[in-house]
Amino acid sequence: MTTLLSAQNVSKELMARFPDMVVESSGSAVLVKSQALLEVAAFLKATPGLDLDYLTLMTVVDYLDYFEVVYLLTSLQHNHSLTLKTRLFDRDNPSLASVVGLWKGADYQEREVYDMFGIKFVGHPNLKRLFLWEGFQGYPMRKDYL
Amino acid sequence: MAIKTEPFVVNVGPQHPSTHGVFRMRMVMDGETIVDMEPVFGYLHRGVEKIGETRTYTGCIPLTDRMDYLSAPANNLAYVMAVEKLAGVKAPERAQYIRVIMGELARLASHSMAVGSFLNDLGAMATPLVYMWREREKILDLLEMTCGQRLTSNYMRVGGVSQDLPEEFTPAVKKFVVEMPRFIDEYDQLIKDNEIVLARTKGVGVLSKEMAVSIGASGPVLRGSGVKWDIRKSDPYAVYDRMQFDIPTGTAGDCYDRYRVRVEEMRQSVRILEQALAQLPQGEVRAKVPQRLRPPAGAAYGHIEGPKGELGFYVVSDGSVAPYRFHIRAPSLINLSALREMVIGWKIADAIVTFGSIDICLGEVDR
Numbered sequence: 001m002t003t004l005l006s007a008q009n010v011s012k013e014l015m016a017r018f019p020d021m022v023v024e025s026s027g028s029a030v031l032v033k034s035q036a037l038l039e040v041a042a043f044l045k046a047t048p049g050l051d052l053d054y055l056t057l058m059t060v061v062d063y064l065d066y067f068e069v070v071y072l073l074t075s076l077q078h079n080h081s082l083t084l085k086t087r088l089f090d091r092d093n094p095s096l097a098s099v100v101g102l103w104k105g106a107d108y109q110e111r112e113v114y115d116m117f118g119i120k121f122v123g124h125p126n127l128k129r130l131f132l133w134e135g136f137q138g139y140p141m142r143k144d145y146l
Numbered sequence: 147m148a149i150k151t152e153p154f155v156v157n158v159g160p161q162h163p164s165t166h167g168v169f170r171m172r173m174v175m176d177g178e179t180i181v182d183m184e185p186v187f188g189y190l191h192r193g194v195e196k197i198g199e200t201r202t203y204t205g206c207i208p209l210t211d212r213m214d215y216l217s218a219p220a221n222n223l224a225y226v227m228a229v230e231k232l233a234g235v236k237a238p239e240r241a242q243y244i245r246v247i248m249g250e251l252a253r254l255a256s257h258s259m260a261v262g263s264f265l266n267d268l269g270a271m272a273t274p275l276v277y278m279w280r281e282r283e284k285i286l287d288l289l290e291m292t293c294g295q296r297l298t299s300n301y302m303r304v305g306g307v308s309q310d311l312p313e314e315f316t317p318a319v320k321k322f323v324v325e326m327p328r329f330i331d332e333y334d335q336l337i338k339d340n341e342i343v344l345a346r347t348k349g350v351g352v353l354s355k356e357m358a359v360s361i362g363a364s365g366p367v368l369r370g371s372g373v374k375w376d377i378r379k380s381d382p383y384a385v386y387d388r389m390q391f392d393i394p395t396g397t398a399g400d401c402y403d404r405y406r407v408r409v410e411e412m413r414q415s416v417r418i419l420e421q422a423l424a425q426l427p428q429g430e431v432r433a434k435v436p437q438r439l440r441p442p443a444g445a446a447y448g449h450i451e452g453p454k455g456e457l458g459f460y461v462v463s464d465g466s467v468a469p470y471r472f473h474i475r476a477p478s479l480i481n482l483s484a485l486r487e488m489v490i491g492w493k494i495a496d497a498i499v500t501f502g503s504i505d506i507c508l509g510e511v512d513r
């Protein structure tokens with residue numbers, strides 16, 4: 001069975017390294033501040049014992065007050081997984097650091113998120129719409145898109 | 147006198163027999179060599195995730211049929227597993243076995259299509275494909291027998307399956323299980339040492355182990371690159387923990403290895419079918435679940451080893467009758483991430499073969 005890492009244990013390590021950046025940890029999900037996302041992700045990937053080298057999926061949930069970006073990370077070596085989350089409160093111009101440098105699989109998934117939610121990924125090599133055409137108005141997966 | 151040259155662009159697709167649907171490769175060529183390639187898709191985008199937000203949890207199941215329409219029961223399964231996790235429902239044992247049987251039949255159907263059309267892409271026009279279709283037809287007959295549908299099965303339900311297997315199903319699968327291995331051997335004999343197949347696929351479209359992990363590849367694409375990773379083993383669902391089977395892997399990560407992995411997996415699927423049939427218990431096939439299911443607020447991720455890779459559903463509930471959000475982890479889309487790197491430096495004909503060896507379904511890529 002794939003073990004779900006305890007978010008509490010992981011966030012202890014994270015808090016020692018990135019003070020004030022962990023907002024919440026419950027179950028197997030760690031919520032961090034968006035400005036620390038890239039560093040935290042790099043830490044989770046590279047730290048021996050965690051080795052979260054496989055990005056299972058990334059997606060976004062729109063809660064109207066904020067966007068919650070979800071990364072599901074897995075370690076093929078240890079067969080364990082962890083959910084990394086962050087929140088973006090700026091609805092007009094949401095942006096976040098891209099993790100393509102860490103996991104190449106984030107390329108299309110970040111483009112899909114950009115396409116559907118309008119979140120800009122800073123540092124993405126080719127950020128443009130994935131499914132819809134350039135010139136499409138609005139971001140259809142947002143909850144207030146009609 | 148120096149000849150002036152400049153790169154030019156070739157569009158393969160969207161309407162092209164080898165793109166398995168509507169998919170476009172925008173290739174920048176230097177003579178006959180590909181110097182850059184940009185995949186363009188979205189032609190089949192229907193907004194399944196958005197439509198799902200307006201439907202009940204059960205009402206979303208038919209939407210999943212239409213993603214990877216070559217293996218509909220597998221899609222159903224991944225979705226209902228995520229909802230069951232969210233709602234805390236457990237399917238009865240007989241239903242778990244039926245799920246394994248359906249999942250493996252779906253894998254066999256999808257893989258026969260994959261290797262058949264792969265050979266078609268190689269230029270073995272129609273013959274291998276029609277051989278494979280012949281066998282796939284038997285699987286579709288079995289699906290039709292079970293739920294009345296050949297492609298869009300809509301068979302799984304939250305808490306079990308929609309109806310019990312009919313009486314004639316078990317003898318029919320038993321017959322199929324006896325015949326299938328012989329057929330796979332016959333087919334594989336035609337292909338595996340064929341000189342043209344070897345020349346066209348060995349060392350072509352190599353995906354390194356590191357790259358495969360980095361792009362989040364899964365299924366035969368990941369295993370073809372030598373990573374022994376299969377959700378059925380690493381995170382067993384239904385009753386896979388009671389089944390004996392091996393995980394075939396490749397070594398070189400080329401088109402040939404991906405083909406070999408698929409053929410071996412078909413053999414393993416037959417093995418699993420044999421065991422599941424032998425162990426199939428009697429009993430209920432559906433747990434009691436309220437008609438208007440309202441899972442408690444929260445999020446859950448359910449995943450299976452689908453024919454094309456890790457198929458997962460991330461479902462978020464707000465306590466109402468419709469999912470607040472559901473996201474599909476489509477293996478076809480993610481496996482495509484490395485296509486560009488895999489085809490640069492090769493010829494168009496090799497790009498077609500490489501693309502075919504990834505085995506995607508555009509219904510799932512675009513959703």
